[in-house]
Amino acid sequence: xxxxxxxxxxxxxxxxxxxxxxxxxxxxxxxxxxxxxxxxxxxxxxxxxxxxxxxxxxxxxxxxxxxxxxxxxxxxxxxxxxxxxxxxxxxxxxxxxxxxxxxxxxxxxxxxxxxxxxxxxxxxxxxxxxxxxxxxxxxxxxxxxxxxxxxxxxxxxxxxxxxxxxxxxxxxxxxxxxxxxxxxxxxxxxxxxxxxxxxxxxxxxxxxxxxxxxxxxxxxxxxxxxxxxxxxxxxxxxxxxxxxxxxxxxxxxxxxxxxxxxxxxxxxxxxxxxxxxxxxxxxxxxxxxxxxxxxxxxxxxxxxxxxxxxxxxxxxxxxxxxxxxxxxxxxxxxxxxxxxxxxxxxxxxxxxxxxxxxxxxxxx
Amino acid sequence: xxxxxxxxxxxxxxxxxxxxxxxxxxxxxxxxxxxxxxxxxxxxxxxxxxxxxxxxxxxxxxxxxxxxxxxxxxxxxxxxxxxxxxxxxxxxxxxxxxxxxxxxxxxxxxxxxxxxxxxxxxxxxxxxxxxxxxxxxxxxxxxxxxxxxxxxxxxxxxxxxxxxxxxxxxxxxxxxxxxxxxxxxxxxxxxxxxxxxxxxxxxxxxxxxxxxxxxxxxxxxxxxxxxxxxxxxxxxxxxxxxxxxxxxxxxxxxxxxxxxxxxxxxxxxxxxxxxxxxxxxxxxxxxxxxxxxxxxxxxxxxxxxxxxxxxxxxxxxxxxxxxxxxxxxxxxxxxxxxxxxxxxxxxxxxxxxxxxxxxxxxxxxxxxxxxxxxxxxxxxxxxxxxxxxxxxxxxxxxxxxxxxxxx
Numbered sequence: 001x002x003x004x005x006x007x008x009x010x011x012x013x014x015x016x017x018x019x020x021x022x023x024x025x026x027x028x029x030x031x032x033x034x035x036x037x038x039x040x041x042x043x044x045x046x047x048x049x050x051x052x053x054x055x056x057x058x059x060x061x062x063x064x065x066x067x068x069x070x071x072x073x074x075x076x077x078x079x080x081x082x083x084x085x086x087x088x089x090x091x092x093x094x095x096x097x098x099x100x101x102x103x104x105x106x107x108x109x110x111x112x113x114x115x116x117x118x119x120x121x122x123x124x125x126x127x128x129x130x131x132x133x134x135x136x137x138x139x140x141x142x143x144x145x146x147x148x149x150x151x152x153x154x155x156x157x158x159x160x161x162x163x164x165x166x167x168x169x170x171x172x173x174x175x176x177x178x179x180x181x182x183x184x185x186x187x188x189x190x191x192x193x194x195x196x197x198x199x200x201x202x203x204x205x206x207x208x209x210x211x212x213x214x215x216x217x218x219x220x221x222x223x224x225x226x227x228x229x230x231x232x233x234x235x236x237x238x239x240x241x242x243x244x245x246x247x248x249x250x251x252x253x254x255x256x257x258x259x260x261x262x263x264x265x266x267x268x269x270x271x272x273x274x275x276x277x278x279x280x281x282x283x284x285x286x287x288x289x290x291x292x293x294x295x296x297x298x299x300x301x302x303x304x305x306x307x308x309x310x311x312x313x314x315x316x317x318x319x320x321x322x323x324x325x326x327x328x329x330x331x332x333x334x335x336x337x338x339x340x341x342x343x344x345x346x347x348x349x350x351x352x353x354x355x356x357x358x359x360x361x362x363x364x
Numbered sequence: 365x366x367x368x369x370x371x372x373x374x375x376x377x378x379x380x381x382x383x384x385x386x387x388x389x390x391x392x393x394x395x396x397x398x399x400x401x402x403x404x405x406x407x408x409x410x411x412x413x414x415x416x417x418x419x420x421x422x423x424x425x426x427x428x429x430x431x432x433x434x435x436x437x438x439x440x441x442x443x444x445x446x447x448x449x450x451x452x453x454x455x456x457x458x459x460x461x462x463x464x465x466x467x468x469x470x471x472x473x474x475x476x477x478x479x480x481x482x483x484x485x486x487x488x489x490x491x492x493x494x495x496x497x498x499x500x501x502x503x504x505x506x507x508x509x510x511x512x513x514x515x516x517x518x519x520x521x522x523x524x525x526x527x528x529x530x531x532x533x534x535x536x537x538x539x540x541x542x543x544x545x546x547x548x549x550x551x552x553x554x555x556x557x558x559x560x561x562x563x564x565x566x567x568x569x570x571x572x573x574x575x576x577x578x579x580x581x582x583x584x585x586x587x588x589x590x591x592x593x594x595x596x597x598x599x600x601x602x603x604x605x606x607x608x609x610x611x612x613x614x615x616x617x618x619x620x621x622x623x624x625x626x627x628x629x630x631x632x633x634x635x636x637x638x639x640x641x642x643x644x645x646x647x648x649x650x651x652x653x654x655x656x657x658x659x660x661x662x663x664x665x666x667x668x669x670x671x672x673x674x675x676x677x678x679x680x681x682x683x684x685x686x687x688x689x690x691x692x693x694x695x696x697x698x699x700x701x702x703x704x705x706x707x708x709x710x711x712x713x714x715x716x717x718x719x720x721x722x723x724x725x726x727x728x729x730x731x732x733x734x735x736x737x738x739x740x741x742x743x744x745x746x747x748x749x750x751x752x753x754x755x756x757x758x759x760x761x762x763x764x765x766x767x768x769x770x771x
Binding site for chain 2 (some may be wrong): 317
């Protein structure tokens with residue numbers, strides 16, 4: 001019974017994490033999926049949301065700026081508002097750049113933002129992070145606090161989904177698709193393409209800030225490691241691409257699915273890989289150690305001399321990274337446009353589908 | 365193909381459900397560690413220390429009615445998000461009685477604040493040293509056997525003054541551990557009458573630190589206080605300093621304590637020129653010797669030394685959790701922290717590393733016990749912290765370190 005209750009609580013944490021990543025994915029979907037903006041700086045807006053909301057709501061501390069003690073919803077709202085001028089300024093400078101150039105520029109800017117948070121010790125306590133960030137409903141008894149937290153995140157995801165879906169099917173959404181598919185045509189139709197691209201960029205960034213703020217309140221702690229590109233940018237990209245970019249359901253599905261795989265594989269990996277596998281791997285490891293630098297070989301997979309094979313458990317996390325890569329390969333090979341491909345709007349679907357797709361996949 | 369994949373995944377998840385549920389004779393203790401991530405190399409010997417303690421418990425009668433102590437490992441990756449995820453799994457899926465870990469201060473901060481404190485699960489970290497953990501409002505649930513940076517920074521500053529340094533330049537790697545210890549050192553050195561001629565933060569994993577070092581060398585400092593991990597920037601900084609004649613004397617904390625520093629720089633260049641403090645372990649202490657005698661031979665083939673940073677702490681953390689369970693006489697999570705305080709400090713029969721059978725007998729006889737661990741007496745203060753002990757390591761006549769305890 002207690003075990004079942006444990007699974008229930010764990011599934012709540014899966015849903016909360018998955019939901020927060022779904023928020024980030026929806027933000028990216030506005031930028032990339034609809035408008036075709038290759039933003040590789042998700043982590044930057046994530047960091048702004050997380051830090052601003054954390055500092056505004058955390059109690060006073062000598063280690064960082066703070067003591068404002070604002071209610072959580074106010075902190076989250078201000079974090080989103082702060083993101084508007086930042087995203088606007090970045091977009092103003094970068095938005096004219098085409099796909100891969102925009103990616104390089106935003107990637108660089110996200111690193112700048114992260115390093116600012118890491119180095120402005122007076123405001124953020126640098127690498128040591130901001131502690132004591134309040135968590136919604138934490139005063140409630142378990143499991144209601146966790147149920148409420150998961151529900152809040154899922155409700156936000158649902159509201160965002162409805163709002164973004166409405167926007168997608170509105171004239172605004174059609175215009176975004178037009179810009180993505182054939183920018184000269186949109187220009188020729190008299191549309192201010194740059195302004196609309198900027199709009200999509202800012203709205204997407206604000207949604208990402210919301211995701212970052214929710215993460216800070218859920219973890220109750222923020223440090224610059226959370227905004228490293230691998231975790232906060234590329235993981236979100238992989239989720240969106242795997243789920244189906246351009247499709248809001250796909251964005252949510254991709255986020256949930258990949259987070260589930262990421263989290264659950266750690267529990268499963270030691271089980272589905274039999275202990276005797278360690279013996280199979282060891283000779284290869286030994287041979288590899290003759291050729292590869294010693295630093296690469298820091299964790300020998302030799303059967304543990306003390307505890308027999310138990311320590312295989314502690315080495316499984318390395319294998320997990322490989323398993324996730326493998327799962328991704330399978331998903332991407334099987335569903336090249338994501339698990340839920342984009343549902344094209346009627347007016348666009350009427351046009352020559354093949355040529356539109358070709359135009360989309362060409363670099364500029 | 366897809367169908368097969370689905371079937372395999374389904375079978376896998378069913379297996380997971382079936383097999384992670386501990387059998388009646390297993391008592392699961394969570395072990396959260398940064399198994400992958402930036403300090404993976406440092407973590408492996410620490411996890412080995414935890415496993416060695418579990419082995420001692422299981423070989424000498426096990427827990428309670430002969431139950432097996434099982435360590436459930438989860439990867440906290442040195443990252444707060446992963447720390448929370450790891451904590452969730454250990455608390456909810458593995459149903460851990462208590463948790464050892466996490467490794468890094470950031471991951472520990474996230475894990476305890478978001479998961480273990482609300483769930484009422486005791487945690488005891490063997491290597492999180494950030495001062496911020498002291499201040500947590502933790503219902504007496506968060507402990508650590510690793511001393512806060514606040515203590516090591518002061519110890520190194522005192523050492524510098526005793527060695528006659530009055531003016532030092534300082535550089536530290538911008539991560540939670542090194543930045544924390546550096547700021548404590550800076551304050552303590554100034555309080556003791558020393559002068560910091562310049563302080564530079566540096567990013568790890570750079571190819572060269574010449575520009576930072578030449579800026580620092582301008583202030584007329586007698587040496588460089590260096591707070592960095594040896595692999596990611598420390599060795600490069602020492603090499604750059606020596607090659608360019610910028611600094612010849614170094615003071616460092618335990619992120620630099622590794623034999624590869626000597627191997628890569630050369631013992632001759634460092635002899636008499638480097639002092640490295642390390643959270644330790646009194647070599648002459650009976651408790652440490654008991655631990656080292658068991659650890660050394662067991663992990664020699666893996667290349668882990670008993671003196672590896674925080675390996676002894678890993679042993680003590682796991683052994684203390686086992687003692688707390690035995691003392692509480694049950695696997696009730698709520699009873700753990702009070703029981704831990706009882707077994708960790710005196711008065712009572714002194715228990716040393718490896719003496720599980722003796723401890724079990726004493727507890728069964730209703731005696732008080734006092735664990736004197738490999739890293740010290742492990743008497744927790746009101747915040748669940750220990751003062752710890754430190755050693756200073758210099759390069760002696762040979763090719764290795766000469767270690768002296770700071771008393």
